[in-house]
Amino acid sequence: MARRGDNLRMLGKLVVVTVGMFSFGYLLIPVYKAICDATGVNILSLTERQVPGNGVAADDARALAKNTQVDTSRTIIVEFDANARGPWQFKPARRSMQVHPGEMATVLYEFENVQDRRMSAQAIPSYAPRQAAPHFNKLECFCFSQYTLDPGEKKEWPVVFVIDPRLPKDVTTITLSYTFFEVGGKIPAAPQSTAGGMQAQRADSS
Known part of the structure; x- marks a missing residue:
């Protein structure tokens, strides 16, 4: 009888431990969510799954944008x-x-092959002022890959970007410039005075 009583007590302890472990696992998810909501951290790890020609996967890009700290006190003018x-x-x-640092933004670039032959081309970016380059993510x-277009073919390519909130405070305007060149030819140098060129274009059009 004594051994049977010991076995019952041991069984009761095992049942309590099992129920406790199940309850802990069940409550872990809402507890984790509450901690994330309280700290403002929604993603602990974002794996950059590279998509050929596009950079990070679209789902990851949206997740990154959603969880970026947006500095609404600053507005940056981005010229293209x-x-x-x-x-x-x-x-x-x-x-x-106009964008806020930390805010995801998208701009489209349009391309048309007006030649009567197929061509392969690629774009290289440049930034003005130059100190903005490491903060323009x-x-x-489309500049990540080469593209081949048939005669008369038209394409629209997006550029999805986020400006790092650590951008120097004195930078209020950034110019993103692309030089599109045919693959196989001489790679052109990046524009040296992109910002000045944009100002000249605005002056001519006024």
Whole structure:
């Protein structure tokens, strides 16, 4: 009888431990969510799954943008410029936009192969002022890959970017410029005075 009583007590202890472990695992998810909500941290680890020609995967880009600390006290003007080294058309869909540091933004660049032959080309970016370059984070960009277009083919490519909130306070305008060149030819140098060129264009159009 004594041994049977010991076995029952041991069984009761095992049942209590099992129920306790199950309850802990069940409550772990809401506890974790509450901690994340309280600290403002929604992603502890973001794996950059590279997508050919696009950078990080779209789901990761949206998650990164959602959890970035946006500095709404600052507004940065981003100007877009395009230079074509060859007989084709290449331009941004818009010339400028206003963004907050830490905010994800998207701009489209338009390209048309107006030649009567197939061509392969690639773009190289440049920034003005130069100190803004390490703070201009592209999540998705056509400049990551080469592209082949048939005669008369048109393409629209997005550039998804986030400006690092650590951008120096004295930088209020950034110019993103792309030079599009045919693969196999001489790689052109990046524009040296992109910001000045944009100002000159605005002066000519006024």
